[in-house]
Amino acid sequence: MYNAEKVIPFIIILIIFFTIPMWLNFGRLEAIPQPELPKEEKKCVESKEYMRAYHMKLLDNWRKKAIRENQHLYTASNGKNYTISLQRTCMKCHTNKEKFCDKCHNFVITHPDCWDCHIAPEVAKKWQ
Amino acid sequence: MAIKRRDFLKLTGLTLVGTAASAAVGDLLTRGEVKAQEYATPPEALKGKRWAMVIDVKKCKEGQKKGCGKKCIEVCHYLHNVPSIPDKKKEIKWIWEDEFEHAFPEQTDEYLEEIFKDVPFMLLCNQCDNPPCVRVCPTKATFKREDGIVMMDFHRCIGCRFCMAACPYGSRSFNWFDPRKYLKKVNPEYPTRTKGVVEKCLFCYERLAQGKLPACVEACPEKALIFGDLADENSEVSKILKERVALRRKAELGTGPAVFYLID
Ligand code: SF4
Ligand code: SF4
Numbered sequence: 001m002y003n004a005e006k007v008i009p010f011i012i013i014l015i016i017f018f019t020i021p022m023w024l025n026f027g028r029l030e031a032i033p034q035p036e037l038p039k040e041e042k043k044c045v046e047s048k049e050y051m052r053a054y055h056m057k058l059l060d061n062w063r064k065k066a067i068r069e070n071q072h073l074y075t076a077s078n079g080k081n082y083t084i085s086l087q088r089t090c091m092k093c094h095t096n097k098e099k100f101c102d103k104c105h106n107f108v109i110t111h112p113d114c115w116d117c118h119i120a121p122e123v124a125k126k127w128q
Numbered sequence: 129m130a131i132k133r134r135d136f137l138k139l140t141g142l143t144l145v146g147t148a149a150s151a152a153v154g155d156l157l158t159r160g161e162v163k164a165q166e167y168a169t170p171p172e173a174l175k176g177k178r179w180a181m182v183i184d185v186k187k188c189k190e191g192q193k194k195g196c197g198k199k200c201i202e203v204c205h206y207l208h209n210v211p212s213i214p215d216k217k218k219e220i221k222w223i224w225e226d227e228f229e230h231a232f233p234e235q236t237d238e239y240l241e242e243i244f245k246d247v248p249f250m251l252l253c254n255q256c257d258n259p260p261c262v263r264v265c266p267t268k269a270t271f272k273r274e275d276g277i278v279m280m281d282f283h284r285c286i287g288c289r290f291c292m293a294a295c296p297y298g299s300r301s302f303n304w305f306d307p308r309k310y311l312k313k314v315n316p317e318y319p320t321r322t323k324g325v326v327e328k329c330l331f332c333y334e335r336l337a338q339g340k341l342p343a344c345v346e347a348c349p350e351k352a353l354i355f356g357d358l359a360d361e362n363s364e365v366s367k368i369l370k371e372r373v374a375l376r377r378k379a380e381l382g383t384g385p386a387v388f389y390l391i392d
Contacts, residue, residue: 046165061165067281070273071167072337083170088317116322117282119209124316 033107036099044093045076056112059086086118095121172339176357178276179255179331180386181345182365182374184352185247191350192248198225200250200344200353204329207343209320211310220301222329223252223344231377231389249389250344250353253278253299253329254377257384261291261300269326276358276386277331287324296378297385300328358386 001007016023025031044051046058065071066084074082083089094100097120105111115123169175192198204210204223213219228235228244231251235241259278261270269284270291292300306323314320318334321327332342340346345355356365365388368374374388 061167063281063283065167066337067279067283068271069167070173070275070333070337071169072173072334073168073170075166075168077165084167085317087319113322117319117325119314119316119319121316124314127311127314 033103035101035103036096038093038095041093045074045080045082045089047077059114062086086114091121098122170337170339174336174339174341176275176336176363177359178357178386179336180276180356180358180365180388181252181331181342182354182356182368182388182390183250184350184354184390185244185249186390187350187352188250188348189247191348191352194350196349199347199349201225203343203347206313207315207318209307209311209314209318210327211307211320212312213307213310218302218304220303220307220327222327223250225249226251232375234378234380235375244391251297251299251377252344252387253295253331254297254383254385254387255331257386258382260294260296260383264290264294266290273333277333278328279330279333280326280328282319282321282325282327285325287326289326291326296381296383300326302326 046054051058062074062084065074072084074084076082091097097115101114119127201223205212205221208222210220210222225248228247228249229241231249255276255278257276259270259272262272262278265271266288267284267286269281269286271279271281273279287302289302292302303321303323303325308320311320332340332344335342341355342353345353354364354368356363358366358369360366368390369388372390373392374390376385376388379385
């Protein structure tokens, strides 16, 4: 390789530069978002792991089934039935969007537009 | 650099192995997502093949005289978070009142106009059999359900307003700005809409799923609004329509409206 003595150190510098956030936060636990979980209810619609990874897919399927196919009842893997509704089901346990949804969404800088139309419980409360 | 036959075969083999491996890894990644999850229509849901509404305009007039305060509009607009916007050009309405000559501009009979001079006509989306709004919607945000309801998936609406141009009844409203500013109180159980989305009456599909009648039908103290299944011969709406004279708005256009106005 030509100019290896210049190119390789530069590549290393670049890698370090782009991974700075990782090194700065290394081992720092408080950086991990801590969404506030419901106190009364211990079980979500599906398992914690599943919800963590796939809640957006579940919600999207809920929308399709309820709105497009008129199927408003969801039977979870454990056999329990739930009414498909963000405001009437999910947010009855997760009573605060800011303390729950936003915690992780802000952390990963994703801004889903659910709440442009759906009304967060804390917003509805302030309104009345 | 020319590639040698041997190298070419080696590369081909590697590619094959790679493809198979990535497919396997892909399976691993989506594992746990596929589960025994089922969807159904709730057992308490009202079931119909062709939902329709009959409006008894004389009863409606009676009610207004007694001071019902147009409960149907009030309740519907509260439950569905429909804002009250003073600017007529930008207002949002799901159910509203108009005069005979505006509701039925094709009825040129002067005497009819005279008869219905002070009679209120409650107007709403006609949930047409052959809805022009559905035909023009480029995103399928507006579509026809099996039970006749002309449904909207607000998530999909891109606000092109083709449907508004297509609807011959002015049943659709467009959100020119964030409607939340114009909501004095909200129903926390139902969403609002957002800027750039079209909306209209959805025949209370969410209430039907809970086994309830549409909000306006339930709210009217005079029972001037009657809801039921046209496909069922014994339903109240079918029986009434067999006995009494009803008009449908601009039926000559072939849209097949499912909202009937009793005029006898
Ligand atoms: S405004 Fe929305 S509902 Fe109407 S035609 Fe366009 S995408 Fe469809
Ligand atoms: S009344 Fe208008 S909005 Fe309603 S189904 Fe007919 S064309 Fe569509």
